[in-house]
Amino acid sequence: MASKVMDLIYWKDTERSGMVLTGLVVGLLSLFQLSIITVVSTVSLAIMCFTISVRIYYQLLYILSWGDGEHPFKSYLDLDISFSGEQADLYMQKLIVMTLSAVDTLKRLFFVGNLFESLKFLFLMYLVTYLGDLCNGLTLLIISVIAVFSLPLFYIRRQEQVDGIIAKIQAHIDNVKDILQRLVQGGGPPPDPTPGGAKPKTQ
Numbered sequence: 001m002a003s004k005v006m007d008l009i010y011w012k013d014t015e016r017s018g019m020v021l022t023g024l025v026v027g028l029l030s031l032f033q034l035s036i037i038t039v040v041s042t043v044s045l046a047i048m049c050f051t052i053s054v055r056i057y058y059q060l061l062y063i064l065s066w067g068d069g070e071h072p073f074k075s076y077l078d079l080d081i082s083f084s085g086e087q088a089d090l091y092m093q094k095l096i097v098m099t100l101s102a103v104d105t106l107k108r109l110f111f112v113g114n115l116f117e118s119l120k121f122l123f124l125m126y127l128v129t130y131l132g133d134l135c136n137g138l139t140l141l142i143i144s145v146i147a148v149f150s151l152p153l154f155y156i157r158r159q160e161q162v163d164g165i166i167a168k169i170q171a172h173i174d175n176v177k178d179i180l181q182r183l184v185q186g187g188g189p190p191p192d193p194t195p196g197g198a199k200p201k202t203q
Contacts, residue, residue: 009152021149028142116181 011017030039054072061067071077083091108114109121131140155162 009148010156011149011153017149021145024145025142028138028145031138119180 007013008017008020027039027043030042034042051073058067058070058072062069109118112118
């Protein structure tokens with residue numbers, strides 16, 4: 001299942017990826033005008049009308065001896081999405097660990113376990129308030145879906161340029177983090193880069 005999702009994201013099958021992306025975007029855009037119940041029921045009706053029509057068409061071809069009678073959706077019906085007991089326990093344990101880790105992180109942020117991390121979280125939430133004024137969660141979800149189907153492909157085609165830009169941005173971020181860290185610790189001078197703290201002799 002994971003490999004099939006990655007194939008969709010990286011456009012290994014252009015037609016299928018295009019259909020999935022179009023369907024997701026159209027479905028999310030329709031939520032701006034219709035309720036989620038109406039969208040889900042309408043999409044379900046459209047899918048059922050399509051699959052039943054195709055099934056009847058293939059059955060007629062078989063009756064007229066123009067087809068082999070194979071089920072048109074056999075590959076989807078044979079797709080194994082079940083979990084064994086051990087796999088279900090493993091995924092449940094991972095979910096519990098991730099949930100507890102997230103709760104523990106939020107606890108340390110809200111109750112200022114680390115002042116620097118809490119300040120970063122405060123600044124992030126402040127930016128999110130402005131983001132909420134500009135757009136709603138549904139808009140962000142649509143942008144995220146489009147980004148998932150476009151950014152990985154763009155990265156593969158422009159990997160060197162993107163890595164260079166990311167390296168520059170990361171250097172600036174590290175510089176800002178270093179400045180903020182020193183301010184939180186009392187505003188002392190940056191550590192001496194020479195071994196042992198020895199100062200180079202001036203000529």
